[in-house]
Structures are given as structure tokens and as C-alpha cells.
Amino acid sequence: MSVLQELRQLMPSRPLGDSEARAIAERQAARMLRLTGITEPHVPGSIIADLPRIAVDVRSGLPASGVTHWQRSTHTWRIVLRANDAAVRQRFSLAHELKHIIDHPVVDLAYPALGRHTSRQRAESICDYFAACLLMPRPWVKKAWASGVQQLDALAELFGVSQQAMQYRLIDCGLIPSGRHNLYFREAPAPGRPLLSIVETDAAATRSALTPVLAA
Numbered sequence: 001m002s003v004l005q006e007l008r009q010l011m012p013s014r015p016l017g018d019s020e021a022r023a024i025a026e027r028q029a030a031r032m033l034r035l036t037g038i039t040e041p042h043v044p045g046s047i048i049a050d051l052p053r054i055a056v057d058v059r060s061g062l063p064a065s066g067v068t069h070w071q072r073s074t075h076t077w078r079i080v081l082r083a084n085d086a087a088v089r090q091r092f093s094l095a096h097e098l099k100h101i102i103d104h105p106v107v108d109l110a111y112p113a114l115g116r117h118t119s120r121q122r123a124e125s126i127c128d129y130f131a132a133c134l135l136m137p138r139p140w141v142k143k144a145w146a147s148g149v150q151q152l153d154a155l156a157e158l159f160g161v162s163q164q165a166m167q168y169r170l171i172d173c174g175l176i177p178s179g180r181h182n183l184y185f186r187e188a189p190a191p192g193r194p195l196l197s198i199v200e201t202d203a204a205a206t207r208s209a210l211t212p213v214l215a216a
């Protein structure tokens with residue numbers, strides 16, 4: 001079974017509440033790390049880019065930090081990251097886009113509108129949460145914190161994430177008091193822009209530009 005199939009199997013085919021959706025995302029992130037043999041920070045983007053049927057490009061001038069297409073001709077998910085973003089942000093976007101791919105078969109069912117949040121907002125928010133869990137696994141964050149690494153800049157550098165993403169993860173892990181929750185760094189998606197689009201693209205692969213994102 002492929003990594004993608006194994007992660008999809010952790011997702012039940014029914015509507016999910018927020019806490020259950022988050023617990024599943026965290027389990028999927030932990031499973032992905034186990035399957036790819038990553039045991040300490042930071043998590044290289046290559047564990048996503050090297051998956052079969054996934055290709056990663058960067059492109060300047062993207063209206064969003066990341067976008068994913070299904071490329072029919074090659075049967076490949078093509079994730080495009082915004083070239084102008086910092087490597088830490090591109091890495092977070094890459095993990096976020098992977099969750100869209102994992103959720104694709106059940107996304108219309110799994111995240112119905114809930115309270116003040118639309119279905120789309122919930123789907124986006126859970127992708128951020130998955131990215132945080134994958135790049136900043138709870139046990140690793142707690143271990144670093146317990147070993148005395150408690151400065152935001154040092155932790156962010158250790159995990160290869162932005163200080164803002166690190167700060168929200170510390171709140172998630174109950175290590176610093178809560179302010180606003182689950183905001184990480186991403187902008188709200190533009191209304192009308194599909195979560196994933198099924199189109200033909202011919203993006204030039206610019207793998208060298210991705211070196212800082214994919215490197216261990």
C-alpha cells in the first residue's frame with residue numbers, strides 16, 4: 001500500500017467535528033513520519049516531494065502560497081509553491097497541500113459547515129493543522145521544551161518553521177498560554193478559488209529552487 005493510501009485509510013467516510021478532524025490529522029502526520037523514518041527535526045520537504053505521483057514546483061507571482069493540480073496526462077499531483085515565499089513558509093505550504101491531496105476523496109463529506117465556519121474554511125484550517133503536526137510533532141516539541149529549548153527563535157530554527165507557526169504550535173501543545181488559535185501564517189483562501197483543481201498544467205520543474213525546502 002502506498003503512503004498516501006495508508007494515510008487516507010485513517011480518515012473515516014463521514015462528517016467530522018473539529019476535535020476529531022484534528023486528532024485524525026495529527027495521527028496521519030505521525031504515521032507519515034513513521035512510514036518515512038523521520039525521527040527528529042527538522043522534517044525535510046523531500047518526504048512529500050519524493051512520494052510517488054507527487055511533483056513539486058515553485059512559481060513566482062502565485063496568488064496563493066500554494067496550489068495543487070491533478071495532472072491527468074501524467075497521473076500526478078502537481079504542487080506549486082510561491083517562489084517569493086521564505087523556505088520555512090514554502091515547507092509549511094507543501095505540508096498543507098499534501099493534506100488537501102490526502103483529503104481529496106472525502107473532502108465534501110468530512111468537513112460540513114459548522115458554526116460560523118464554512119466547509120471550505122474548515123478544510124483549509126485542518127490542512128494548516130496537519131502541516132503543523134507534521135513539521136512540529138507534539139512529542140518532539142515537548143521534548144525540546146523539556147530539554148530547555150524554550151526561546152521562540154531557537155525552536156523555530158530547530159523545526160525549520162516560521163516563528164509565528166512555532167508560536168501557535170506551542171499554544172496547541174499547551175506550553176504557552178492561548179491567545180488566538182490555529183492561525184499559523186496562511187492567508188484566507190480567495191473566495192471562489194478551488195481547494196484543488198483538476199487541470200492540465202505544464203509547469204517547468206525548478207527543483208533547484210526548492211533545495212532549501214526539500215533538504216534534510
Ligand SMILES: [Zn+2]
Binds near residue numbers: 096097100124
Ligand atoms: Zn489550502
